[in-house]
Amino acid sequence: MILASHVLIGGAIGAAFREPALAIPLALASHYLLDAVPHREYRIARLEAGFRDHGFIVELLAVFADLALGFAILLALAPPPLAIVAGFAAALPDAVTFLSFLMRENGILRAQRAFHRRIHLMRREQVPWLLALLTQGSAVLVGVFVILAAG
Numbered sequence: 001m002i003l004a005s006h007v008l009i010g011g012a013i014g015a016a017f018r019e020p021a022l023a024i025p026l027a028l029a030s031h032y033l034l035d036a037v038p039h040r041e042y043r044i045a046r047l048e049a050g051f052r053d054h055g056f057i058v059e060l061l062a063v064f065a066d067l068a069l070g071f072a073i074l075l076a077l078a079p080p081p082l083a084i085v086a087g088f089a090a091a092l093p094d095a096v097t098f099l100s101f102l103m104r105e106n107g108i109l110r111a112q113r114a115f116h117r118r119i120h121l122m123r124r125e126q127v128p129w130l131l132a133l134l135t136q137g138s139a140v141l142v143g144v145f146v147i148l149a150a151g
């Protein structure tokens with residue numbers, strides 16, 4: 001899923017479970033669970049290929065805009081500090097995957113990337129747009145609702 005969805009679900013976990021030892025691992029695990037849900041997301045093929053052309057910068061900016069959007073929404077909801085930490089934890093697997101694009105020979109990063117890829121049960125092209133909007137939108141709405149309800 002897009003980073004904004006991960007950040008909001010992580011934030012919701014942090015807001016709901018006010019114990020860091022529980023919330024942070026759950027937020028981390030939520031990333032893989034959400035990625036197993038059928039969804040679509042923007043392409044990062046240029047990021048994956050490494051810095052070769054301006055496409056890398058365009059995709060990197062898209063990732064930062066996505067992350068900034070998630071945290072802007074999260075911060076606007078004035079959640080407890082643990083929700084912000086959990087938001088970062090929920091986004092972390094994508095950051096680790098990005099790191100694996102830059103450090104291809106690292107076995108741990110490669111194993112995480114392979115697991116991360118396998119957890120996507122459907123390829124992006126197989127997911128109908130309506131279903132993709134429904135799952136992505138639901139993640140955002142559930143995240144926002146839980147954060148507001150827990151506050």
Ligand SMILES: [Zn+2]
Binds near residue numbers: 001031
């Ligand atoms: Zn992911």
